[in-house]
Amino acid sequence: MSGRKTETRELLLPPEVDWRDATQAIRAGQIRTQEQEHAEVIYPTSSYVFKSAAEAAATFAGDNPGNVYSRYTNPTVRMFEERLAALEGAENCVATASGMAAIVSACMALLKSGDHVICSRNVFGTTHAVFDKYMKKFGVETTFVPLTDMEGWRAAVKPNTRLLFIETPSNPLNEVADIASLAQLAHANGALLAVDNCFCTPVLQKPLSLGADLVIHSATKYLDGQGRCLGGAVVGDKALTSEVLAFLRSGGFTMSPFNAWVFLKGLETLPIRMKAHCENGMKVAQWLNEQSWVETVHYCGLPDHPGHELATRQQKGYGGVLSFRVKGGREQAWAFIDNTKWISITANLGDVKSTMTHPATTTHGRLSDDDKALAGISENLIRLCVGLEDFEDIRDDLLAGAAALGA
Numbered sequence: 001m002s003g004r005k006t007e008t009r010e011l012l013l014p015p016e017v018d019w020r021d022a023t024q025a026i027r028a029g030q031i032r033t034q035e036q037e038h039a040e041v042i043y044p045t046s047s048y049v050f051k052s053a054a055e056a057a058a059t060f061a062g063d064n065p066g067n068v069y070s071r072y073t074n075p076t077v078r079m080f081e082e083r084l085a086a087l088e089g090a091e092n093c094v095a096t097a098s099g100m101a102a103i104v105s106a107c108m109a110l111l112k113s114g115d116h117v118i119c120s121r122n123v124f125g126t127t128h129a130v131f132d133k134y135m136k137k138f139g140v141e142t143t144f145v146p147l148t149d150m151e152g153w154r155a156a157v158k159p160n161t162r163l164l165f166i167e168t169p170s171n172p173l174n175e176v177a178d179i180a181s182l183a184q185l186a187h188a189n190g191a192l193l194a195v196d197n198c199f200c201t202p203v204l205q206k207p208l209s210l211g212a213d214l215v216i217h218s219a220t221k222y223l224d225g226q227g228r229c230l231g232g233a234v235v236g237d238k239a240l241t242s243e244v245l246a247f248l249r250s251g252g253f254t255m256s257p258f259n260a261w262v263f264l265k266g267l268e269t270l271p272i273r274m275k276a277h278c279e280n281g282m283k284v285a286q287w288l289n290e291q292s293w294v295e296t297v298h299y300c301g302l303p304d305h306p307g308h309e310l311a312t313r314q315q316k317g318y319g320g321v322l323s324f325r326v327k328g329g330r331e332q333a334w335a336f337i338d339n340t341k342w343i344s345i346t347a348n349l350g351d352v353k354s355t356m357t358h359p360a361t362t363t364h365g366r367l368s369d370d371d372k373a374l375a376g377i378s379e380n381l382i383r384l385c386v387g388l389e390d391f392e393d394i395r396d397d398l399l400a401g402a403a404a405l406g407a
């Protein structure tokens with residue numbers, strides 16, 4: 001980039017490869033107009049005008065780099081894509097209307113009838129439905145395997161396996177997958193590895209640097225960080241993401257410019273928020289671990305968690321999502337939740353507000369009893385997404401919940 005004093009300083013500020021995360025999160029990808037605004041601009045326009053029929057034709061054909069139509073080109077959305085790509089260390093990013101739109105777009109772009117997918121068993125419930133119900137309808141078969149069972153992954157590979165799909169750490173038990181080993185397995189068999197990086201965000205984990213081919217995001221969660229907008233993204237190299245963008249042009253699962261602007265603002269504070277989520281998450285996990293009314297705590301930051309060592313190697317922090325089992329069953333878990341005073345009872349996560357849910361009857365309620373047992377979703381399990389309120393206040397509200405257990 002030319003120096004600060006140059007008169008013709010570029011309005012488009014390219015992501016500096018040597019910037020660190022906090023700088024990328026605040027600076028990467030911004031496009032400035034001639035008005036020289038400091039904050040990013042929202043472009044609420046569906047289409048763009050051309051100087052001539054010839055320019056329109058060239059732009060439509062892709063020979064001219066300009067914007068065409070906001071279903072697949074919008075400057076505010078582009079700024080968000082550039083910034084998230086910079087943070088993930090990726091060549092490119094395609095923003096989508098939601099996290100699910102990101103997953104479906106990647107599937108529609110990269111899979112075809114007759115392909116086989118291997119997906120970790122504990123993925124987000126709706127992701128499970130996409131593979132198990134809708135992809136199946138179009139002739140894509142999916143095998144579900146336990147996230148941490150490397151032998152299971154190897155055994156599931158077929159000649160037509162095209163995609164391995166994981167979330168790590170998993171929801172709600174915080175199991176941790178070895179991204180590098182799964183990437184190796186995928187590549188040795190001509191398949192791709194996609195990692196849903198929702199829980200860690202690029203601040204805590206950069207799956208592409210460990211060999212993954214695609215990163216999926218629900219921007220709805222930590223990237224926004226304050227529970228306002230739905231959005232998603234597919235991140236990866238130019239070849240794969242341009243196929244996803246080509247699908248988006250036809251499929252129309254587009255992120256709105258307003259939402260992209262909210263996510264741009266969210267990204268600016270992502271590194272500092274994730275640090276604080278990790279600190280609060282650790283404090284709450286350690287405290288829960290000492291309580292007599294708690295049976296077990298599932299948080300990969302605790303030394304006795306089976307994924308602790310791998311998480312320490314692979315992640316920069318352990319995040320803000322944990323789960324714990326109270327002594328008893330559904331009655332005790334519900335009584336605990338109902339006796340808290342202000343922690344939000346909602347299935348959402350990645351918010352500055354702490355949230356709590358009973359997986360067996362909400363997020364995982366559609367699983368059969370057998371599948372719940374396989375996934376470790378017992379009736380006494382509670383998921384807690386630790387927000388950024390004061391630790392002491394979160395602790396006191398959990399103690400209010402514990403009073404229902406006679407604690």
Ligand SMILES: *Cc1c(COP(=O)(O)O)cnc(C)c1O
Pocket residue numbers: 098099100101124127167171196198199217218219220221230231232
């Ligand atoms: C929420 C979530 C999704 C889906 O994202 P939406 O933005 O709600 O569509 C996908 N994966 C994970 C891990 C999630 O938590």
